Amino acid sequence: MHTKQEILEKLTGIQSSRKSYYSELVYLIEEMKKKNKQLAVINQLTQIQINATWQQTTSYIAAQLSQILIFEHFALTIVKGGMLSSYLATWNDGDWQCHTLTQNIAVEAHVLTEQVHLTIAEVLPEHHATSVPLRSQLNQTFGFLTLLRQTKQPVDRDEAELIQLVASHIGVVVENSLLFQDVNEKIKIEAQLIQSAKMAAIGEMAAGIAHELNSPLTAILGNSQLLMREMTDAPEAPLMKDIYQCGVRCKKIIQNLLTFSRQEEYLFSTTSIDEVVEDVLGLIGYQLSVSGLTITREMYEPPLLFHGSRHQIEQIVINLLLNARDAVAGKEAPHIVIRSFLVQEENSSYVGLSVYDNGTGICEEQLSQIFQPFFSTKERTKGTGLGLSVSLGIAEAHGGKLFAESVEGEYSKFTMLLPLLADEEDNDGEKTDFDRG
Numbered sequence: 177m178h179t180k181q182e183i184l185e186k187l188t189g190i191q192s193s194r195k196s197y198y199s200e201l202v203y204l205i206e207e208m209k210k211k212n213k214q215l216a217v218i219n220q221l222t223q224i225q226i227n228a229t230w231q232q233t234t235s236y237i238a239a240q241l242s243q244i245l246i247f248e249h250f251a252l253t254i255v256k257g258g259m260l261s262s263y264l265a266t267w268n269d270g271d272w273q274c275h276t277l278t279q280n281i282a283v284e285a286h287v288l289t290e291q292v293h294l295t296i297a298e299v300l301p302e303h304h305a306t307s308v309p310l311r312s313q314l315n316q317t318f319g320f321l322t323l324l325r326q327t328k329q330p331v332d333r334d335e336a337e338l339i340q341l342v343a344s345h346i347g348v349v350v351e352n353s354l355l356f357q358d359v360n361e362k363i364k365i366e367a368q369l370i371q372s373a374k375m376a377a378i379g380e381m382a383a384g385i386a387h388e389l390n391s392p393l394t395a396i397l398g399n400s401q402l403l404m405r406e407m408t409d410a411p412e413a414p415l416m417k418d419i420y421q422c423g424v425r426c427k428k429i430i431q432n433l434l435t436f437s438r439q440e441e442y443l444f445s446t447t448s449i450d451e452v453v454e455d456v457l458g459l460i461g462y463q464l465s466v467s468g469l470t471i472t473r474e475m476y477e478p479p480l481l482f483h484g485s486r487h488q489i490e491q492i493v494i495n496l497l498l499n500a501r502d503a504v505a506g507k508e509a510p511h512i513v514i515r516s517f518l519v520q521e522e523n524s525s526y527v528g529l530s531v532y533d534n535g536t537g538i539c540e541e542q543l544s545q546i547f548q549p550f551f552s553t554k555e556r557t558k559g560t561g562l563g564l565s566v567s568l569g570i571a572e573a574h575g576g577k578l579f580a581e582s583v584e585g586e587y588s589k590f591t592m593l594l595p596l597l598a599d600e601e602d603n604d605g606e607k608t609d610f611d612r613g
């Protein structure tokens with residue numbers, strides 16, 4: 177800033193010229209405006225949402241930076257766990273649109289800027305890239321900001337300083353987002369552990385009860401069979417038959433409980449989805465049907481096979497069916513449809529299983545939250561909010577997927593996809609569209 181004396185000199189001294197003074201003033205004002213704009217943008221950059229996706233973050237940064245820097249494309253690269261992912265934002269249709277350039281490319285521990293440039297050059301070979309690393313307090317590189325220009329414009333000193341300043345601010349935000357992701361992941365794992373522990377406890381308890389009940393049941397079944405034989409023509413015979421049949425039912429349930437609680441069931445084996453559904457309905461089918469709902473099964477022929485833990489997949493189906501039961505409570509003509517089908521995508525095939533119910537449905541806002549641990553709309557005593565998050569964890573651990581679609585007040589449909597066992601002879605069914613029904 178000029179001092180008063182300097183200004184006076186300019187106005188009255190030998191070099192005085194109103195013109196040069198005013199043009200300098202105009203220049204200064206322009207510079208101040210520019211600096212103000214830069215400060216405003218930097219301030220905006222610190223307001224990036226911590227839970228936004230990397231694509232959203234990239235588009236946001238591109239939109240902000242385009243106000244103070246010139247570039248055609250912008251890339252944010254994240255280095256995490258020895259993997260490198262680049263997100264490229266491009267101006268399109270009046271908006272900065274982002275797509276993931278590379279995903280999970282294993283890189284050396286020390287990531288070089290050139291590696292980032294090489295990756296981007298595969299998509300934008302004609303562009304000139306300028307990158308700055310994002311560094312943590314411990315001086316570890318966890319990402320890069322890259323500006324891409326069509327012409328090879330050298331970056332001047334002011335611009336280089338500005339990019340560095342921007343990188344230091346974005347670095348803090350990106351580091352926070354990475355931390356947030358880690359913590360979130362931890363919470364999810366913890367929730368899964370709690371649920372697993374809960375399931376293990378229930379399993380143990382069920383096994384104990386099943387063993388206890390097994391002996392008296394054997395007596396009930398044996399004795400009622402003996403009595404049935406003796407009183408074939410007696411008027412009480414139908415009653416006796418009823419006792420016997422109920423006993424058989426109980427025995428079946430107990431058998432299922434024992435299978436369900438067996439720890440070795442966590443081992444992966446070749447399993448058919450039909451068997452899973454059969455077992456689960458044996459276990460909770462009665463419980464479902466007493467609540468007045470109808471269950472329809474539409475199973476793909478021949479039965480589809482997958483490689484996985486039967487017990488864990490059963491756990492998913494049980495979770496989905498119990499949720500469906502809760503959703504149809506109080507509905508007119510409640511029904512659930514369980515359907516298995518084959519999905520053939522370009523490089524992979526899946527065993528699909530969907531559970532449809534005509535219950536309350538899920539509103540759009542909640543649909544994006546239901547897989548989060550502890551998200552529940554049920555009373556505390558009724559739901560922990562862990563069923564779906566644990567189910568999703570299991571499906572993903574099997575290389576599969578679990579997703580939901582729903583129209584509030586009409587229906588919900590949960591679909592589980594598991595990699596089809598790559599045995600052409602076992603599963604040579606025709607192609608089907610998995611959106612059917």
Ligand SMILES: Nc1ncnc2c1ncn2[C@@H]1O[C@H](COP(=O)(O)OP(=O)(O)OP(=O)(O)O)[C@@H](O)[C@H]1O
Nearest residue numbers: 499500503546552553554559560561562563564588
């Ligand atoms: N079929 C469905 N129809 C309507 N809403 C559903 C359905 N399945 C899940 N939801 C919603 O998703 C929420 C989360 O389900 P999730 O199974 O994870 O937990 P929960 O059933 O509440 O508790 P629990 O841990 O006992 O399973 C439910 O509280 C419910 O609001």
Ligand SMILES: [Mg+2]
Nearest residue numbers: 495499563564
């Ligand atoms: Mg549930």
